[in-house]
Amino acid sequence: MGGYRPGWLNGAVAWITVIYLILPITIILPVSLTDQRFLSLPYHELSAQHYVRLLTTPAWTNAILQSAWIATASTLLAVVLGTLCAIGCWRLSRRSTDLVRALMLLPIIIPSIAYAIGLYRYFAGLGLLDSFLGVVLAHGVTGMPYVVITVSTALAAFDPRLESAARGMGASLLQTLRWVILPRIMPGVVSGAIFAFIHSWDELVVVLFIASRRVFTLPRKIWDGINENLDPAMAAVAVLLVGMTVLLLLLDLTLRRRRED
Amino acid sequence: MSAAGHALSLQGIGKRYGDFVAVRDASLEVASGEFLTLLGPSGSGKTTILMMVAGFVEPTAGRILLDGRDITDLPPERREFGMVFQGYALFPHMTVAENVSFPLRVRKLGRAERDTKVRAALDLVQLGRFADRKPSQLSGGQQQRVALARALVFDPALLLLDEPLSALDKKLRAELQEELKALHRRVGRTFINVTHDQEEALSLSDRIAILNHGNLVQVGTPEALYERPATRFVADFLGKSNFIEGDAVVDAGGITLRRGGARVLARGTADGPAVLSLRPEKIVLLPDGAAEDNVVGGRIASWSYLGTGYGLVVETPDLGPIRVHLPAWRAAVAPAEGLPVRLGFSRDAAVAVLEDAA
Numbered sequence: 001m002g003g004y005r006p007g008w009l010n011g012a013v014a015w016i017t018v019i020y021l022i023l024p025i026t027i028i029l030p031v032s033l034t035d036q037r038f039l040s041l042p043y044h045e046l047s048a049q050h051y052v053r054l055l056t057t058p059a060w061t062n063a064i065l066q067s068a069w070i071a072t073a074s075t076l077l078a079v080v081l082g083t084l085c086a087i088g089c090w091r092l093s094r095r096s097t098d099l100v101r102a103l104m105l106l107p108i109i110i111p112s113i114a115y116a117i118g119l120y121r122y123f124a125g126l127g128l129l130d131s132f133l134g135v136v137l138a139h140g141v142t143g144m145p146y147v148v149i150t151v152s153t154a155l156a157a158f159d160p161r162l163e164s165a166a167r168g169m170g171a172s173l174l175q176t177l178r179w180v181i182l183p184r185i186m187p188g189v190v191s192g193a194i195f196a197f198i199h200s201w202d203e204l205v206v207v208l209f210i211a212s213r214r215v216f217t218l219p220r221k222i223w224d225g226i227n228e229n230l231d232p233a234m235a236a237v238a239v240l241l242v243g244m245t246v247l248l249l250l251l252d253l254t255l256r257r258r259r260e261d
Numbered sequence: 262m263s264a265a266g267h268a269l270s271l272q273g274i275g276k277r278y279g280d281f282v283a284v285r286d287a288s289l290e291v292a293s294g295e296f297l298t299l300l301g302p303s304g305s306g307k308t309t310i311l312m313m314v315a316g317f318v319e320p321t322a323g324r325i326l327l328d329g330r331d332i333t334d335l336p337p338e339r340r341e342f343g344m345v346f347q348g349y350a351l352f353p354h355m356t357v358a359e360n361v362s363f364p365l366r367v368r369k370l371g372r373a374e375r376d377t378k379v380r381a382a383l384d385l386v387q388l389g390r391f392a393d394r395k396p397s398q399l400s401g402g403q404q405q406r407v408a409l410a411r412a413l414v415f416d417p418a419l420l421l422l423d424e425p426l427s428a429l430d431k432k433l434r435a436e437l438q439e440e441l442k443a444l445h446r447r448v449g450r451t452f453i454n455v456t457h458d459q460e461e462a463l464s465l466s467d468r469i470a471i472l473n474h475g476n477l478v479q480v481g482t483p484e485a486l487y488e489r490p491a492t493r494f495v496a497d498f499l500g501k502s503n504f505i506e507g508d509a510v511v512d513a514g515g516i517t518l519r520r521g522g523a524r525v526l527a528r529g530t531a532d533g534p535a536v537l538s539l540r541p542e543k544i545v546l547l548p549d550g551a552a553e554d555n556v557v558g559g560r561i562a563s564w565s566y567l568g569t570g571y572g573l574v575v576e577t578p579d580l581g582p583i584r585v586h587l588p589a590w591r592a593a594v595a596p597a598e599g600l601p602v603r604l605g606f607s608r609d610a611a612v613a614v615l616e617d618a619a
Contacts, residue, residue, distance in 0.1 A: 164317055165350035167338045169364040169415070179363070183354045 032235035039230040050236040063221040071200040077140030078196040082147025090155040107142040116209040130212045139200035147192030154188025194252045266294040266451035267418040274323030283309045287477045298454045300462040301472035343412030344421040351396040358392040364415040382414040422454040494617045496538035509535035523579035529613030541586035543610035553605030564596040
């Protein structure tokens with residue numbers, strides 16, 4: 001890969017773009033370490049007091065736990081349904097299954113506020129508003145597209161003769177799925193799970209609509225906090241959220257790399 | 262692996278995809294313990310027939326019987342056939358032993374019984390030492406043997422082989438042909454093999470079924486097909502052949518073919534327009550004064566040295582260009598372009614074949 005080095009203008013634009021993307025995230029790190037009692041940069045020294053408070057205040061720890069539970073449960077839902085849908089479409093492989101796959105992407109394509117309003121109407125009738133189950137269902141459905149995409153991609157690289165071979169040797173559909181197809185597409189499933197988890201972990205709009213007093217996820221808690229008082233603990237939470245997301249993405253990256261070796 | 266093989270009967274099976282006919286009305290009996298090869302160029306329908314036997318492709322006509330039992334509508338996983346796929350289709354995430362053990366696991370055999378059978382199957386193909394390797398750590402020939410062990414481990418009624426040797430280089434292919442033949446003798450099962458390689462078909466098979474454009478053209482032992490090809494296609498596809506066209510008249514020993522002023526004595530049974538197939542290696546260069554059923558004069562138009570012999574093209578005024586194969590060590594003369602020669606061949610060497618239906 002020889003080629004010319006980019007000119008100074010290209011380089012400058014690229015760097016400005018990077019800074020534009022990263023700066024808002026990096027600012028929360030120093031803010032979270034402030035020694036002041038309001039949202040500001042550190043004044044005299046760095047302090048971990050807000051992290052300590054975060055992990056000792058029941059309201060915050062509850063929110064962290066709730067978010068973790070909801071993300072885990074909705075990821076499970078999204079992975080099971082999304083994987084089955086992707087495998088089904090792959091096996092049938094007709095024009096109609098392409099349509100199904102396109103439909104599955106709707107939750108990402110449609111503005112989440114529109115989705116949230118729709119869910120609000122339905123969940124009101126079903127009594128799912130402000131319930132753990134309701135949020136899990138909502139996040140599971142909106143997280144499914146990620147799983148469908150990653151699993152479909154993995155299946156495209158799957159050698160269909162392996163399935164024929166398994167069937168030819170007497171394996172039932174379920175045995176073929178468990179012993180041959182799933183192990184081969186596991187990296188795609190794991191990738192999808194990671195994305196679905198991240199999706200639920202930082203989702204706010206839908207939660208704002210369908211949760212009120214009982215369900216308080218981390219993003220919602222930050223949102224409320226920012227409206228009520230400018231507590232630096234929110235910066236600490238934000239760092240936690242970003243840290244978790246980055247960690248999961250790195251995990252995804254390493255898993256992919258390991259697979260390519 | 263002691264049970265005998267099973268007999269398969271194809272009764273007028275066919276497969277069409279819309280307007281395209283992949284296989285037309287094929288009927289074939291495969292005897293128990295037989296090694297049968299479906300031979301044909303690509304697109305001849307040989308793989309489609311194998312896939313219909315395996316159950317992966319549903320025939321649009323005809324029935325398939327195993328030992329007299331109709332299995333046409335049985336799904337592949339209930340047919341109990343072993344299959345070696347093109348490219349082997351080994352499971353890359355499993356070790357060699359796990360691959361071979363797969364059909365047994367599917368059948369819910371106990372661990373001890375599984376281990377015994379897997380070891381026996383791997384020993385059968387001399388791969389016992391590689392049990393814990395992944396397929397990607399094996400050579401092509403070894404992978405092929407793993408595929409064989411996996412296909413045989415559950416005592417299948419039939420072993421189906423889809424171009425089992427096509428991914429290997431020529432020398433290895435010859436080696437594995439020997440092994441495959443020996444394996445067939447050892448296990449005594451019915452093998453159905455698909456190939457486009459005529460040498461492989463000739464050396465491996467008890468019988469060969471030749472296909473062209475979805476039609477089953479001729480079925481027979483390798484010798485019968487080579488010596489008495491039914492059609493021009495068979496003569497051309499199985500080995501090399503000269504073709505001589507003319508008008509045939511039945512005589513005492515067979516037929517006499519007239520072409521212009523020339524006459525050729527040949528095997529055949531019918532009057533009228535005919536095509537003779539004449540194998541290049543059945544023609545000799547006659548020394549002066551020697552006689553043969555058929556003698557034709559000409560000049561060497563071109564020649565090449567092939568290691569095992571010389572390949573000549575002899576331009577004859579009577580019969581046109583004739584290809585001749587001479588064993589090099591017996592060649593009486595050194596070939597040279599323009600050299601006048603007398604070609605001789607017996608009546609038995611020339612056999613009347615049918616033109617293929619378009």
